[in-house]
Amino acid sequence: MPDSEYRDIRKLALFSQMADEHFTSLMRGAYVQNFPAQVELITEGEPSDFLHVVLSGSVDLFSVWNGRDSSMAIVRPISTFILAATIRDAPYLMSARTLEKSRIALIPSQDVRATFDADGDFARAIVSELAQCYRSVIKAQKELKLRTSLERLANYLLRQQRRAGGGAVFDLEFEKRRLASVLGMTPENLSRAFKGLRPYGITVKGTCITIDNQAEIERFAKPNPLIDNFSA
């Protein structure tokens, strides 16, 4: 593993506080792989052999049932995924596929569990990370149950605007069909939702969004820190 990636992983909240020797031994058993786009990395139902870390590219976590499928989340560098399955030594609940060419580190789940027992700081970090993951999903569920698709889109745009630096003009971070699935609607519906936000000062040109009237869209979207604030 290149030294720069080694250091990037080390900087993750999950690994930054642990003892050097533990981190080194964790990484010894790990390996890094390059994947092309559209590769299925894991399949729901399989045993969780590795904790995954996205180093570059992006990964779609999705689920399938009865012929339907839905994107649960998109993972971007640098972060881990399927920590919970690793911890519980339980089958994956979601499948994962690369959206673009991606570089992924794989850390044997067994090593993660062993290191957890040996390193108190690592254990604390895992707990903190898991608690945050839990809270993120709760927020997603609140959004699904309390907001219409138009409201979900409006609030998503405000979140994405913020992530992109807060300017009036910004880009979507992935395809609209993917965004539709993440937001829990069909692509056709997303198209119409974008048009439905035009009266509130939203302009769409391809993947580029312009917020003409910040106050207006916020008055409609009613963003709420207990749903939309990603950090807390």
Added chain:
Amino acid sequence: MPDSEYRDIRKLALFSQMADEHFTSLMRGAYVQNFPAQVELITEGEPSDFLHVVLSGSVDLFSVWNGRDSSMAIVRPISTFILAATIRDAPYLMSARTLEKSRIALIPSQDVRATFDADGDFARAIVSELAQCYRSVIKAQKELKLRTSLERLANYLLRQQRRAGGGAVFDLEFEKRRLASVLGMTPENLSRAFKGLRPYGITVKGTCITIDNQAEIERFAKPNPLIDNFSA
């Protein structure tokens, strides 16, 4: 705190493995209270001062946004709730209210965090519990995004049947209006969904459900361990 309750809490997966002295000191700072029905125990957005344990009765975890509200989960004895907020020392994401007369133990969040640092077995238990909570919410979200309301009801009935012992006749565990909210629909819609399941051999009389044709309803519901299996 009565001795029997003390022992009941001790038996929870979260507390069963920790050192005696740590458990005792945790419980020293805790206190138990009786609440009537329909009391709001916590309100979303408030700081998380206590880890709660339901000893008897039942508690509704719900959320509010823009005049709408939705039940996220019902907590039954003996189990804890809002562990994640306690761990992260972050505001509650959900409100909680008693559904009936309930007995609740309150453990200062600060003590939980301190004991976490002192007791490795407790730390492991917390991680395991959080990972399980996370996976439960993921399952709930999969159900919301992949199933129609009729399918959600059918699968809920199968889960509830199993919890009740597996017989063809069993009772709902709470009011239909609450169930409707948990399943993400209106009470009117739930009424119609029950009627919609009649062709598959479901009979409803008040709070009592009869499954006349197990194979038929399962063929319709298509239960899946990666969504419906509560333990794994």
Added chain:
DNA sequence: CGCAGCCTTGACAAATGTCAACAAACGTGG
């Protein structure tokens, strides 16, 4: 170019929510 995939649009269908009315169940106080 020309193909393939994504996005958009329109017409329509299905699912879900809303409102109003009424029936049934429940709890309380007489």
Added chain:
DNA sequence: CCACGTTTGTTGACATTTGTCAAGGCTGCG
């Protein structure tokens, strides 16, 4: 134990939201 009022559940008519299907346009890439 009954009568009353309140809450919950059901039903129908209707509106809104969302999904489906089919067609056509746009875009990017070989």
